Amino acid sequence: LVRILQDRGIFKTSLGSTATACAAVDDVTAWCVLAFVVAIARATSVGGAAVNVGLVLVFIILMLFVIKPKLPGWLGQKALERPDPSKTVLAVVFGLVLVSALSTEFIGIHALFGAFLAGIVMPTAAGFRDKLVVRVENLSAVLLLPVFFAFTGLRTQIGLLNGAQDWLTCLVIIAVATAGKLGGSALAARLTGIKWRESLQLGALMNTRGLMELIALNIGYDMGILSQHIFTMLVIMALVTTIMTGPLVTFFGKTRAMAA
Structure with missing residues (x-):
């Protein structure tokens, strides 16, 4: 999304700022939802799911309210003010990322969530x-x-969609995904007072499926939640909706009649 905004020269505009902020909130929410879904999916019973969710909450609290306030002191003010982080600081940072990732993997959620929290x-x-x-x-x-993209591409078996029914299902998935994200974002923007043209442009930008979606799909595939058939359809959906973004932003931008 950021690359699209930069290429079109709208990154620092109000539309670009709004899209970036919405995407950031969207990604954080998606990470949190994904963590809880994985914790529940990996559990073997209702009690196990409750324990996993509880451990996730404890780990989040530990990272945000214990590690985050203390980390600047551990690194040292001089290290923070250096023009470039030293090798020692980088070692500490990557060590924290690895420990956090291993912790979430041990808890029962994916290691990626731990790495994400370490970044936060x-x-x-x-x-x-x-x-x-x-x-x-x-x-x-x-x-x-x-x-990562090559790995995802190797997993995507387009040859599995070998019938009209499969492609029709894929088109329905794309249509529902577009209506949900583009339409929902545009409607929400319009309800806040943004003009229809900018609302639709914002919806088109939010319709972009980026790295987060591919990560979620790969995790779902690894856990056996998604079959290779469905995985392929969803990857195609992510690619198509991302490719649509540029043309749709241009189209809505030229639609002066919707500016009122």
């Missing part, structure tokens, strides 16, 4: 989080992210 608790003082992003972004963007 990173200090923001002196721009430390931004400097940390600069250090790790190149590695993740050049190596890790392409590997």
